[in-house]
Amino acid sequence: MQDAGPRTTHRRRAVGDLTWFLQLKYPPPRFQKPVGVVVLFMLSLLHRTLDRPHLGPGLAWPPAADAWRRARAALVAAATAFALLAAPALAQPPPVEAPPGEYRLDPDRSSLRINLGFAGGLGATSVRFTRLDGDLTHAPGAQERARVKINVDTTSATASAWTRRSALAALEPERWPQASFVSDRISMDGDGAWTMNGRLTLRGVTRPITLHGGIAEPTGAPSADAPRLRFIGRGRIHRSEFGLPAPTLTRDQMELRFDVEFARRRPD
Template sequence: MINSLKTFTCGAALFGLASMSGVASAETYQLDPGHTSVVASWSHFGYSHPVATFDGVTGTLVFDKDEPEEASVKVSIPIKTIDSGVPALNKEFQNKTYFDVGHYPDATFVSDKVVATGDKTYDVHGKLTMKGHTEPVTLKVTMNGQGEHPMAKVPAIGFDATTTIQRSKFGIDKYVPNVSDDVEIRITTEGAASK
């Protein structure tokens, strides 16, 4: 189950990011942990699809709507915050058999390429690092909105993203295949520019 590794998420992160050189209108957004959710889901013996969430996700997004392919993102997900709704399972997920949070407290995602697939949809390619393993991951991203935040009065942006990872590639393979190797990760996040 831990496979969900949700880690991603995500989750978004899902990410602390590189700058966009040469793009004057690019804005740098800090992801808001209070409005960022990373949710992982997996198959349990084919009978159910449990979920687990991660909190405290932080990161940075650099984005220019006129040149989205120049965007970059970097996210950090604190694995110790994993919450499956089952305290005993949460504890199991944190041990060496699963995430080994004592040695690998965070999962990270760092983008290396962005491809626009529609007016507000993107494939964000990058590297997910978890439990000491780094693997390529592609996030399917939809931009929900971009503009001045009505409460904070600063430039803001919001995205949803999904991806599926194989947990065994990250050294988390307990109970595969009865508990699925594939883990679906769903991320939703908001970011705001500095005032």
């Protein structure tokens, strides 16, 4: 007799072979938010309640009415969990539009990451810098006046031990304790995407660079008197253009990924 397929394969395994408990019949679905996971769990609980009722007190099977009562309770719990998880997103107030003005980088909510690829596409490693400072001139409707300047403390590199040692040896923070970016031109379109042309200074060498990214929701709590702006983006450079020595088997091209958040300066 031929196998009936993936739904019945586990029933044909030997009782003593318990490894099939660790194998999923189908790959689990992926969800962007935990709402789907909770609903999936509650629906599976509902199915279990209907299909496999538990023994009650005295090892007696409960009547059908009890099974349906538990099923209704499970369904109500699933709906409640969905409401609790979805309500915060639906109840959030509309974002506060950031007015023009001078903004200061929030160092607690900003970081820069450099991704280093290995030759031959054999994977990658990264270095994260956690101490940044900078300023932003926000000028909606007058992009020619918009300016960004960001300084990065090169001693704040965090990574695995080998990667951090290699990064510090290449950056030589005792000679060049800071890397900096200064924008020359910022172009924005209607859906929040932007292109930023500017100059990157690394190890005392300045080269032009183009960054691409978008505006994201601030992680800090913006308000009418303390608006915030958050930018996420990336760019690429070649280490050889800045005189950066390359660790063994790493590519010349590096990717910069940054997540920076600015808060409007309060008037003096």
